[in-house]
Amino acid sequence: MNLEKILSISGKPGLFALKVQTRSGFVAESLLDGKKITVGMRSNVSLLSEISMYTHNAEKPLAEVMRNIAIKEDNGPAISHKEDNDKLVAYFKEILPDYDSERVYPSDIKKVLNWYNMLQAKGLVSKEVPVKEEASVKEEVATSEE
Known part of the structure; x- marks a missing residue:
């Protein structure tokens, strides 16, 4: 993506x-x-590409969050951003279990789900890891193993 x-x-x-x-x-x-x-x-x-979501240990790039949604929904649409806040928070915990609920507000979750559904409707979401990101992930793993 x-x-x-x-x-x-x-x-x-x-x-x-x-x-x-x-x-x-x-x-x-x-x-x-x-x-x-x-x-x-x-x-x-x-x-x-410059937006990230707060988690308890680090910030997760928006592309990774959207990839998690795509994996959960098998590249299909996510729940509507118009659902009530409790449903949205529960859904988001499935997508990003370690997100920082004190710094990520329901309005942020609504925005991410709305954006995901817009991009999904245009065929711009994918659960595949881009080649460039895949290479950097392999480098990180190799560095941490040394």
């Missing part, structure tokens, strides 16, 4: 795919309706 060019833009609903960088910002395409918008440098933009 490659989240390198997927964006969340503050104040805009949904997710966007980065298309072209310009002098004054960039052009992004909505994953909801396919419309292209220009985004200035002053906009608050987050790359999904």
Whole structure:
């Protein structure tokens, strides 16, 4: 799952795919309706590849969390982000058992599940480990065994 060019833009609903960088910002395409918008440098933009979730020992990249959902759901859709908070927290504990419940709020869980379902509908989620990540995991294992 490659989240390198997927964006969340503050104040805009949904997710966007980065298309072209310009002098004054960039052009992004909505994953909801396919419309292209220009985004200035002053906009608050987050790359999904840079987002992590708090756990008790370290931070987990969003791509790993979404891969866990894809594995649980066999690449299918997750539960709706509109479920009640108790259901969402119980579901998220299955996905990421060691998440830090004091720093990860139900609103964060809703956002992750909403994003996952948007990406899943576009066929952008996968339970496969990307080749680049797989190589770095092998390096970490080799380093820790020494």
